[in-house]
Amino acid sequence: MQLTSPDFPRNAAHALHDAALQRALGNLKAGFPGKRAAAVARLPEFEALRDLGRDLKNHIIEHLDYYLEQFEASVQRQGGQVHWARDAEEARAIILGICQRAGAKTVTKGKSMVSEEIGLNEHLAAHGIEPIETDLGEYIIQLRGEHPSHIIAPAIHVNLDQVSDAFHQHHQQYGKHERQTEPRALMNEAREILRDKFLRADVGITGANFCIAETGQTVIVTNEGNGDLTQLLPRVHIAITSIEKVVPTLEDAATFIRLLARSATGQEISVYTTFSAGGRRAEDLDGPEEFHVVLLDNGRSQMVGGEQQDMLRCIRCSACMNHCPVYGAIGGHAYGWVYPGPMGSVLTPQLVGIEHAAHLPNASTFCGRCESVCPVRIPLPRLLRNWRAREFERHLTPQGYRFGLRAWAWLTRRPALYCGLTRLGARLLRWLGGRSRRIRSLPLAGGWSAWRDMPAPQGRTFQALWAERQRAAGMEGKR
Amino acid sequence: MTESTKRAPAAGRRVALLATCLVDLFRPTVAFAAVKLLEDAGCHVEVPVQTCCGQPAFNSGDRADARALAEQLIAAFEGCDYVVGPSGSCIGMLRHYPELFEAGSAWQVRAAALADKSYELLAFLVDVCGVEQVDAHYAGCVTYHDSCSGLRELGVKAQPRKLLASVSGLQLKEMEEAEICCGFGGTFCIKYPEISNRMVSDKCASIVASGADTLLAGDLGCLLNIAGKLKREGSTIRVRHVAEVLAGVADEPAIGDGE
Structure with a gap:
């Protein structure tokens, strides 16, 4: 095929x-x-x-x-x-x-x-x-x-109507002129025609x-x-x-x-x-x-x-x-x-x-x-x-996908740079989301935004917030 | 009680939190909820500097980058007693780490050691810490989507339901086909968007049919996908990570909801 x-x-x-x-x-x-x-x-x-x-x-x-x-x-x-x-x-x-x-x-x-x-x-x-x-x-x-x-189930994609049509079209040569629509009748018709084929094969x-x-x-x-x-x-x-x-x-x-x-x-x-x-x-x-x-x-x-x-x-x-x-x-x-x-x-x-x-x-x-x-x-x-x-x-x-993957991998292997850029990214996407906190159209992610909104980030990265919390706890400890 | 005394290790478990790159960027609330749940269970939580577990590279056939990211994460996290993350998918990736390295190599031994002590958040709380209930209230009727990796790679099924049952005011209504994939699949949703859209549409139909007003799950990838679809369809169903509800920090707007 x-x-x-x-x-x-x-x-x-x-x-x-x-x-x-x-x-x-x-x-x-x-x-x-x-x-x-x-x-x-x-x-x-x-x-x-x-x-x-x-x-x-x-x-x-x-x-x-x-x-x-x-x-x-x-x-x-x-x-x-x-x-x-x-x-x-x-x-x-x-x-x-x-x-x-x-x-x-x-x-x-x-x-x-x-x-x-x-x-x-x-x-x-x-x-x-x-x-x-x-x-x-x-x-x-x-x-x-x-x-x-x-x-x-080779014909799982075919519905009853389509079976009726196929039989009606192809079984005329065997004198079957009536278009059957009931599963049992269709099966009997196929059985009758195949019986002869079995015997002659x-x-x-x-x-x-x-x-x-x-x-x-x-x-x-x-x-x-x-x-x-x-x-x-x-x-x-x-x-x-x-x-x-x-x-x-x-x-x-x-x-x-x-x-x-x-x-x-x-x-x-x-x-x-x-x-x-x-x-x-x-x-x-x-x-x-x-x-x-x-x-x-x-x-x-x-x-x-x-x-x-x-x-x-x-x-x-x-x-x-x-x-x-x-x-x-x-x-x-x-x-x-x-x-x-x-x-x-x-x-x-x-x-x-x-x-x-x-x-x-x-x-x-x-x-x-x-x-x-x-x-x-x-x-x-x-x-x-x-x-x-x-x-x-x-x-x-695909080359574009490969390039994107390698660029992302390059970035993720540089934690300091990654954390800095994601802080900026979180703010930028949060801003894009506006008051609805949703982004309806995203460049480079048309496959996503054609059918879905992109929920916007909350605005700060977890790691940035965690570092703040640690600093605050440290200061409290010293006091 | 001050922050520092509250975080004193009761059971002496030092847990390194893998926030996951999606939670780090999109929804810090989930990571803070995880910290609260872990601390309430008597764990001492540390947050090593982190980027990504490498799953996108691994699942795209880029073994070299996956290996490099695995080495980076192993080195950052292996000093703790446990690695815990609010994601079946990322923790599932950590469990795959040993396959990235040559059998018997030093890195493979370290990868296997890390894989052995890595747990999805709710599985860790219930199965390792023996948490039976949480102290939280949520006024709503929720339905729970079983994210694929958590369910089929890590056996996360009963744990979230057990803990949700202890949340006062919360009613759980199971949806039909809760175990069927939502169509996110990492880069799958970008590579085959039409198929992904069909799958998330079917998932949203199951969620709506459940009659619940809130959808919970344990993986932010699935949640962004489902929330994005529900909101595009104009649904008012709230979407949250299960940890937010269990930690009682569901005061931030739900995923994809406006102010």
Whole structure:
């Protein structure tokens, strides 16, 4: 997809003025956090589970090569095949190759953010293969020609009216001429049309929330059942995922499954949790003939051992964005690439280069709400701050801002001069405030005064007043 | 009682007050309120010469300047038993100091020692000094905004409420989403003013909906942001640092209010 992260401020301004989007974001803020909190309250050991999840992930990352090789051997034992993709281009080529060898005309797709990361749909379509998203949210945005604005609720930005319009426009070809407006009717219409697509697909592509090293299974966590139909009905199943999704054992997968749905939607467990172990065996009644797992690196292995390593713990639950006041104000598209919100602002610079995503780590107040809900305790503010340090080093920080910061730092390192100037500043600003004690317009701070008054200082600095008080007390002592 | 006898250390705690650069410049009343509360708790208060804790540099990725400012503050403050400030954000910064220095270096050891004895004002009064109540009166209905750093980095939540409960005449009405960021975020409000404006607008809506006539919080950055927005909207809600109310020095005009 096209990267628009460099236009973040314009994207954000656009989002803030989009009334329909703002209504949708209001629903998100009213929904997910409360549901998560209720689910967490029902599980007394949740905090201990977060510690376990963090420690397990750290162990996995430190032994990533070992578990990935074990996973590959286990998949092969089941008659499946693992493909290693260094980058997005390799991953696209591998998947296209499998589809072409299968003679595929259409592929059904379960929800996969990694497939978004590699731009799979566009690539398949350009080679004459029709990709059909089967997750309802993904299906809606595919019809609308959009990308997900949220990693688990991809169409969170779309309202009911817009869904009606999209279905009415695109379903005429299937003889559906009546414009449906009720959620249930819309869902039934999508289900009916997708049912036929499931049956006719040559290849089914899903993501994988976890890859279990000891068993060679991939796991998908879904709520609609579309993932199961995607991976069971076609002749070929491809799971596309990234290398950090590997977990050692079935037991470990269970730990993360307990954390994932609670953190994401506040469910104790998702409606479907599906384990895939290779293709159809001789005694099986159904299942794909071929099972492929494509493991994408795309810069992740470079994070191992580095200052951003903790990001590899992410299990893509979306709790960070659901609780982020910045995401809640502007939605996912403003971030300008695949992964929005706090996790995206850490990951995107890694995947596309910090010079193309310099705004993202800065678009945070460091309020810390993301870290406080992260199921694997990723210190997201710290990782965002690390990116800011890299930007400062590489002179990617805007020059005016950089100059102001350095000048301020120079002054603060000279306490006598600083105290003298702040005494003057306090008086000057107090005078500007007049009797209202408010300043309505400030040079160099237009961003502040466009929407707020600046309360004026009281007129004297504390340090000046304190020194006076000390002198007075001293004189009183001598008397 | 004279000034000097009143300030004699009862419990022998020598506290260095980090007024914070915003309080120093904008609102000395907050620092004097902090001094009164600390002295009432039996502390001996000192005010080392100070500029800024370095948080703007740290959060802007300017590690070298952040380190230099940390060294300056450590040298000025480390002689006292405790460092206390009326700000979760600045004290939170002091707790970050050890990450600025090489592990095991002499400066890192000093930074860690300073971080260990640094406390947000209300957390210090309640958790370290064991203050159970204050002697103050405030005629009004207040609502309390939990500033992010104090809440999530330092665990300041119950302490202000406990002390506010002891203020006579004061009624606390909690707002919805008291723990959501007000959109100040240091330089964030200048870098992304439109997003910041949305966040502070939402915060002000929660404050107004609470029905309170006064908004209190423990960080002047948040308070300037919220007061600036409320006053631009023409609201009559008074905005004060919580220390002013607890110290009973709420006679100065509230933040952003005229004479």
